[in-house]
Structure formats: structure tokens, C-alpha cells
Amino acid sequence: KQEVTQIPAALSVPEGENLVLNCSFTDSAIYNLQWFRQDPGKGLTSLLLIQSSQREQTSGRLNASLDKSSGRSTLYIAASQPGDSATYLCAVRFDSGNTGKLIFGQGTTLQVKP
Amino acid sequence: GAGVSQSPSNKVTEKGKDVELRCDPISGHTALYWYRQSLGQGLEFLIYFQGNSAPDKSGLPSDRFSAERTGGSVSTLTIQRTQQEDSAVYLCASSLVREREQYFGPGTRLTVT
Numbered sequence: 001k002q003e004v005t006q007i008p009a010a011l012s013v014p015e016g017e018n019l020v021l022n023c024s025f026t027d028s029a030i031y032n033l034q035w036f037r038q039d040p041g042k043g044l045t046s047l048l049l050i051q052s053s054q055r056e057q058t059s060g061r062l063n064a065s066l067d068k069s070s071g072r073s074t075l076y077i078a079a080s081q082p083g084d085s086a087t088y089l090c091a092v093r094f095d096s097g098n099t100g101k102l103i104f105g106q107g108t109t110l111q112v113k114p
Numbered sequence: 115g116a117g118v119s120q121s122p123s124n125k126v127t128e129k130g131k132d133v134e135l136r137c138d139p140i141s142g143h144t145a146l147y148w149y150r151q152s153l154g155q156g157l158e159f160l161i162y163f164q165g166n167s168a169p170d171k172s173g174l175p176s177d178r179f180s181a182e183r184t185g186g187s188v189s190t191l192t193i194q195r196t197q198q199e200d201s202a203v204y205l206c207a208s209s210l211v212r213e214r215e216q217y218f219g220p221g222t223r224l225t226v227t
Contacts, residue, residue: 031213032213034215034216036218042220042221043118043205043218043219043220043221044205044207044218045218046215046216046217046218049214049215051213089157091157099162099170099172100145100147100162100164100170100209100212100213100216101147101159101162101170101172101173102147102149102159102216103159104149104156104157104158105156106156107156
């Protein structure tokens with residue numbers, strides 16, 4: 001069964017700290033992996049998309065890495081700010097058939113304290 | 115430009131009634147997806163449309179759920195004879211093509227009483 005797991009479920013850090021969010025998936029045959037953030041009561045905002053042929057993607061203070069062989073991705077957030085407080089979701093499109101569906105992890109809820 | 119829009123933002127309905135949820139994807143996006151987010155189940159895939167191809171309906175939880183996409187643009191998700199377990203936030207997403215990143219709408223919060 002294709003599954004995506006995110007650990008930890010919740011994380012609290014002081015402002016300014018660098019942090020890493022983890023995502024693991026059960027099947028190394030993935031097509032791509034996407035990181036999202038979700039603010040309470042809101043939809044999902046796309047942060048980064050990594051194709052299966054890529055090792056990492058960067059956007060501002062965010063860096064996402066992908067290691068297919070070990071079934072892992074990490075989202076690195078540099079110099080965290082209170083505005084980074086949100087739930088971060090990892091989603092994988094597995095390379096099976098013609099579907100574009102994403103399988104989501106349960107998310108990591110991040111709190112950055114001023 | 116305009117993002118994915120969904121309507122209504124909130125819907126309260128009585129058990130047994132039918133509901134229709136609407137999604138307007140980003141203009142020019144050929145792929146459209148419906149997901150459901152509930153407290154116990156997280157985010158679950160429901161259905162995927164790509165151009166004129168047959169949709170991937172593998173995530174629809176029962177035959178009470180159906181969706182259509184007219185003219186390759188607007189999509190409607192219909193839930194017949196709603197049950198309390200249908201209460202959730204229904205999210206729509208679109209992408210330029212299947213291989214590209216998905217952009218999500220704000221969702222419709224459905225409450226079945």
C-alpha cells in the first residue's frame with residue numbers, strides 16, 4: 001500500500017531557529033513530491049514541487065530535498081519566523097497508471113514562538 | 115491571476131438531502147482534482163479529470179458521490195442522500211497538466227446535520 005508519513009505531528013520552536021520537517025513514503029517509484037502549507041481554516045498553498053529526477057528545490061528560506069532510494073524528503077526552513085506557523089503537508093504522486101492523484105501525509109503542525 | 119475558486123464556502127444540509135459543490139479551476143489548466151479533508155482521515159483523493167480522458171474515480175467513497183466537468187473547465191461534485199460521515203472540507207485543485215504542481219482552492223466546508 002502506498003503511504004506517506006510525516007514526523008513529528010507537531011513542532012514548536014523559538015523564532016530564528018532553523019528546522020527540518022520530515023516526510024517518508026513507502027514506494028520509491030514516485031513521479032513527484034509536493035510540499036504545501038495550510039493555515040487554519042484555509043486551503044493549501046503550494047510551496048515546492050520536486051520531480052523524481054531532482055534531488056532538491058529551493059524557494060527563499062525553504063529547501064526541499066528528495067532521496068527516493070530511502071523513501072524520504074525533508075523540508076528545511078531557515079531562520080524561522082512567527083509567520084511560518086502553519087501545518088505543513090507532504091504529498092506524493094506515485095508512478096502508477098495515468099492518475100495525477102496525490103497521497104498526503106497527516107501533516108506537521110509548526111508553531112514558531114516570538 | 116485568479117486562483118482556483120470554490121462555491122459555496124460553507125454548506126449546511128440535512129441528512130438525506132443532495133448537495134452540489136462547484137469548482138472553477140485556473141484558466142488553461144487541463145487537470146482538475148477533488149479531495150476531501152476530514153479530522154479522522156486527513157486529506158483523501160476523490161476524483162481526477164484530465165482533458166477529455168475518462169476520469170479517475172478510484173477515490174469516490176460510494177456511489178452516492180459523482181462529479182462532472184463541463185467543457186473542460188468548471189466541475190461539480192454531487193453528493194446524493196448525504197450522511198453525517200460526509201461532513202468534511204471538500205477541496206478542489208487544478209494543474210496545467212498532470213505532471214505539474216497542483217493549486218488548491220479555499221474549499222467548501224460541508225456539515226450534514
